[in-house]
Amino acid sequence: MPALDSRMIDLPTFDDIVAAEGRLLSRVLRTPVLHSPRFDARVGRRVLFKCENLQHVGAFKLRGATNALLQLEASSKVVATHSSGNHGAALARAARELGWRCVVVAPRDASAVKLQSIRAEGAELVSCEPGLVAREAALAEVVARTGAAVVHPFDDAHVIAGQGTAALELLSEYPDLDVLTAPVGGGGLLSGTAIAGKAMVPTCRVIGVEPEMADDAARSFHGGKRVGVQGSPATIADGLRGSIGVRPFAIFRTLVDDVLTVSESAIVSAMRVALEDLRLLIEPSSAVPIAALIDGRIGKPGEKIGVIVSGGNVDLSVCPFLAGRAPLNA
Amino acid sequence: MPALDSRMIDLPTFDDIVAAEGRLLSRVLRTPVLHSPRFDARVGRRVLFKCENLQHVGAFKLRGATNALLQLEASSKVVATHSSGNHGAALARAARELGWRCVVVAPRDASAVKLQSIRAEGAELVSCEPGLVAREAALAEVVARTGAAVVHPFDDAHVIAGQGTAALELLSEYPDLDVLTAPVGGGGLLSGTAIAGKAMVPTCRVIGVEPEMADDAARSFHGGKRVGVQGSPATIADGLRGSIGVRPFAIFRTLVDDVLTVSESAIVSAMRVALEDLRLLIEPSSAVPIAALIDGRIGKPGEKIGVIVSGGNVDLSVCPFLAGRAPLNA
Numbered sequence: 001m002p003a004l005d006s007r008m009i010d011l012p013t014f015d016d017i018v019a020a021e022g023r024l025l026s027r028v029l030r031t032p033v034l035h036s037p038r039f040d041a042r043v044g045r046r047v048l049f050k051c052e053n054l055q056h057v058g059a060f061k062l063r064g065a066t067n068a069l070l071q072l073e074a075s076s077k078v079v080a081t082h083s084s085g086n087h088g089a090a091l092a093r094a095a096r097e098l099g100w101r102c103v104v105v106a107p108r109d110a111s112a113v114k115l116q117s118i119r120a121e122g123a124e125l126v127s128c129e130p131g132l133v134a135r136e137a138a139l140a141e142v143v144a145r146t147g148a149a150v151v152h153p154f155d156d157a158h159v160i161a162g163q164g165t166a167a168l169e170l171l172s173e174y175p176d177l178d179v180l181t182a183p184v185g186g187g188g189l190l191s192g193t194a195i196a197g198k199a200m201v202p203t204c205r206v207i208g209v210e211p212e213m214a215d216d217a218a219r220s221f222h223g224g225k226r227v228g229v230q231g232s233p234a235t236i237a238d239g240l241r242g243s244i245g246v247r248p249f250a251i252f253r254t255l256v257d258d259v260l261t262v263s264e265s266a267i268v269s270a271m272r273v274a275l276e277d278l279r280l281l282i283e284p285s286s287a288v289p290i291a292a293l294i295d296g297r298i299g300k301p302g303e304k305i306g307v308i309v310s311g312g313n314v315d316l317s318v319c320p321f322l323a324g325r326a327p328l329n330a
Numbered sequence: 331m332p333a334l335d336s337r338m339i340d341l342p343t344f345d346d347i348v349a350a351e352g353r354l355l356s357r358v359l360r361t362p363v364l365h366s367p368r369f370d371a372r373v374g375r376r377v378l379f380k381c382e383n384l385q386h387v388g389a390f391k392l393r394g395a396t397n398a399l400l401q402l403e404a405s406s407k408v409v410a411t412h413s414s415g416n417h418g419a420a421l422a423r424a425a426r427e428l429g430w431r432c433v434v435v436a437p438r439d440a441s442a443v444k445l446q447s448i449r450a451e452g453a454e455l456v457s458c459e460p461g462l463v464a465r466e467a468a469l470a471e472v473v474a475r476t477g478a479a480v481v482h483p484f485d486d487a488h489v490i491a492g493q494g495t496a497a498l499e500l501l502s503e504y505p506d507l508d509v510l511t512a513p514v515g516g517g518g519l520l521s522g523t524a525i526a527g528k529a530m531v532p533t534c535r536v537i538g539v540e541p542e543m544a545d546d547a548a549r550s551f552h553g554g555k556r557v558g559v560q561g562s563p564a565t566i567a568d569g570l571r572g573s574i575g576v577r578p579f580a581i582f583r584t585l586v587d588d589v590l591t592v593s594e595s596a597i598v599s600a601m602r603v604a605l606e607d608l609r610l611l612i613e614p615s616s617a618v619p620i621a622a623l624i625d626g627r628i629g630k631p632g633e634k635i636g637v638i639v640s641g642g643n644v645d646l647s648v649c650p651f652l653a654g655r656a657p658l659n660a
Contacts, residue, residue: 032362034384038450053609054364120368272646279383279642281609312609316602 011247012157014199017164017192020067024165027066027097031055031166033173039277043293044301048177050170053282053312057117059239060166060189060310061090065151067162069094074149077101080142082128082135084238085114086311087153092123103148105138107131111238113315130232132243154188155245164192170306171200178303183288183310184208184217184259185240187248193308194255205257207298209289211235212261217244221252221259236264239285239311260298266291271314286310341577342487344529347494347522350397354495357396357427361385361496363503369607373623374631378507380500383612383642387447389569390496390519390640391420391483397492398481399424407431410478412458412465414568415444416641417483422453433478435468437461441568443645460562462573484518485575494522500636501530508633511619513640514538514547514589515570517578523638524585535587537628539619541565542591547574551582551589566594569615569641590628596621601644616640 031051040046052060065087069079080103081091088104095102102123106115107130118125128138142148152159166189167180180197182190190208197204210217213235220226228243235241244252252259262270270287273294274280282290286309292298299305361381370376382390395417399409410433411421418434425432432453436445437460448455458468472478482489496519497510510527512520520538527534540547543565550556558573565571574582582589592600600617603624604610612620616639622628629635 032384037386054362056367058609275611276646279388279611279644281605281611314609316606 009247009250010157011250012161012164012192012195014195016157016161017168017196020063020161021165021168023070024063024066024162028062029055030169033170034278034280036277039273042273042277043296045293045299046304047293048170048174048304048306049278050166050306050308051280052166053280053286053309057086057089057093057121058311058313059086059090060163060308061086062093063165064159064162064188065090066094068151068156068158069098069100071158072149072151076147076149078103078146078148079151080139080146080148081105081151081153082139083153084110084241085118086239086313088123089114089117089121091151092118092121096122103142103146105135105142107135107232109232111313111315114313117313132228154186155247157247160188160192160247160251162192163189164196166308167193167196167306168200170308171196174304174306175201176304177201177204177306179205179207179299179305181207181209181289181293181298181305182308183237183240183285184210184244185285186242187217187244187252189308189310190256191248191251194251198255206255207257208252208259209292210240210259210261211237211267211288212263214240215261217252218259218261220244220249221256236267237284237288239283240288260292262288262291262295266295270294280309281312281314282309283311283314286312339577339580340487341580342491342494342522342525344525346487346491347498347526350393350491351495351498353400354393354396354492358392359385360499363500364608364610366607369603372603372607373626375623375629376634377623378500378504378634378636379608380496380636380638381610382496383610383616383639387416387419387423387451388641388643389416389420390493390638391416392423393495394489394492394518394522395420395481396424398486398488399428399430401488402479402481404479406477406479408433408476408478409481410469410472410476411435411481411483412469413483414440414571415448416569416643418453419444419447419451421481422448422451426452433472433476435465435472437465437562439562441643441645444643447643462558484516485577487577490518490522490577490581492522493519494526496638497523497526497636498530500638501526504634504636505531506634507531507534507636509535509537509629509635511537511539511623511628511635512638513567513570513615513618514540514574515615516572517547517574517582519638519640520586521578521581524581528585536585537587538582538589539622540570540589540591541567541597541618542593544570545591547582548589548591550574550579551586567597567614567618569613570618590622592618592621592625596625600624610639611642611644612639613641613644616642
């Protein structure tokens with residue numbers, strides 16, 4: 001594969017991730033790493049789960065958003081983004097902590113619990129049609145109106161460096177991982193994970209997983225040419241409906257070993273397995289790499305696998321196996 | 331209240347808990363302490379959750395069982411107990427780790443997932459009728475047959491000292507708690523919690539909570555005389571169906587500030603709140619103090635509350651709001 005040409009686009013380095021870690025200290029949680037003997041027995045591997053579902057705002061996204069905002073200069077002190085949910089809530093929280101105003105453009109089909117979270121963090125919410133074109137148009141309108149600086153959810157070197165701090169923390173506790181895996185939407189998390197992983201443990205394989213219904217990263221990776229999804233795929237993994245970004249794709253080509261896809265039913269099953277074996281509620285996007293693990297498609301028997309559990313923001317009222325029931329005394 | 335007379339029965343001291351912590355190092359997990367801004371906003375207090383649901387075997391019980399077994403002398407190298415589940419699995423695991431044979435007497439109405447866990451940890455399972463009388467009779471038969479030493483689930487000084495290590499860990503991270511709370515079944519967890527709590531932070535109030543349907547500890551505490559439950563109450567909190575022990579009652583009288591009760595519907599609601607706000611699956615017993623917190627009955631607004639989340643072993647197929655559905659592709 002060709003070497004990255006960092007003169008063409010700004011790509012983060014491992015040093016940027018190390019710097020991000022210092023910058024984020026006391027601003028993000030050092031999330032726990034959990035494991036489950038029952039899950040290990042189920043998959044025949046030793047699996048370490050880096051629990052970003054237990055991060056502030058319930059997602060790794062706080063890392064990238066905070067790292068980006070801390071390096072942003074804008075006299076307006078207004079920041080804006082488009083997001084299906086977690087990045088929006090993360091940027092809203094980072095803005096609130098740092099004294100910025102925040103506007104989030106979110107597609108109509110975003111998870112209700114995520115929209116609620118964006119509002120709860122104090123951001124102004126602007127609704128738009130699903131799909132990248134509509135999202136970018138709505139964001140441009142916000143920028144024109146407010147003079148906001150924009151923090152892109154994944155195609156941003158500072159954001160990618162921030163996301164890489166989760167893998168950095170995981171590998172600093174477990175430096176002997178054979179494989180690192182994470183879900184792929186826009187590719188920011190897996191890019192940062194790959195940069196940290198290959199720098200800290202060169203023998204560690206880095207594997208991304210995405211829904212079959214939004215398989216643009218797999219097609220891009222295997223085809224050698226970046227392709228996007230059409231519109232907004234209806235996968236239950238609402239965080240992974242977007243297309244892979246330019247910077248993530250460039251990083252994938254040199255540092256990622258494989259990109260796999262899984263079915264919708266496998267995603268739902270994996271959510272339930274996580275609840276049963278790990279006692280953790282994870283969002284569908286987080287279940288994507290776990291589904292591939294359960295299918296025996298990540299690592300070899302006996303190997304040590306690190307999984308970045310990306311988030312835990314599940315709308316209980318629409319979760320398939322929660323059946324939408326209200327509590328008894330509500 | 332009268333001072334404890336430790337000449338009459340062997341009661342653990344704070345030094346015993348400190349010694350237990352040293353003994354348990356590397357044998358039990360130092361579980362994470364989590365908090366949720368959403369939950370804090372819900373209850374108007376700052377709440378720290380000590381997550382023993384993420385402990386090995388999914389419950390704090392591993393602490394007491396391991397501490398007891400490490401101090402047990404029996405040439406038979408057989409250990410036995412009666413348990414509705416978590417203590418049995420914990421003792422089974424401790425026995426396996428230390429090279430003992432283990433026999434667990436469990437009532438027919440124990441949670442299926444807990445019985446499965448006892449077997450998975452390698453113990454021999456003996457079934458009996460529900461209720462303390464039947465459990466003790468079956469255990470006596472096992473002892474006569476095998477020469478086993480017995481580790482009682484809660485009425486044992488070493489077990490209580492072990493359980494106290496969870497509060498010790500929590501207070502060593504958060505030494506400024508106003509209140510510590512935990513569920514009450516036999517009272518072993520709250521006893522150990524109270525000894526650690528009052529020794530480390532004398533101003534900290536210690537509050538136990540139990541199901542209305544199994545309110546023997548509340549009646550004992552407020553009446554000043556130990557009374558038991560009749561038979562096996564059908565509360566969903568399967569870990570709290572037993573009666574308060576002699577040693578726990580003696581400790582409650584000097585070190586516990588209050589014992590509250592909550593309804594069944596409040597318990598189920600609190601489980602769902604934990605799933606939604608904390609992204610944690612907790613067992614009904616663990617939801618009991620959380621239910622009292624949600625009702626505003628623990629601590630004052632703005633206070634800092636520590637909760638020992640006792641366990642996470644939930645039978646997904648019978649969980650009320652999980653509706654018993656199997657995964658889509660199972």
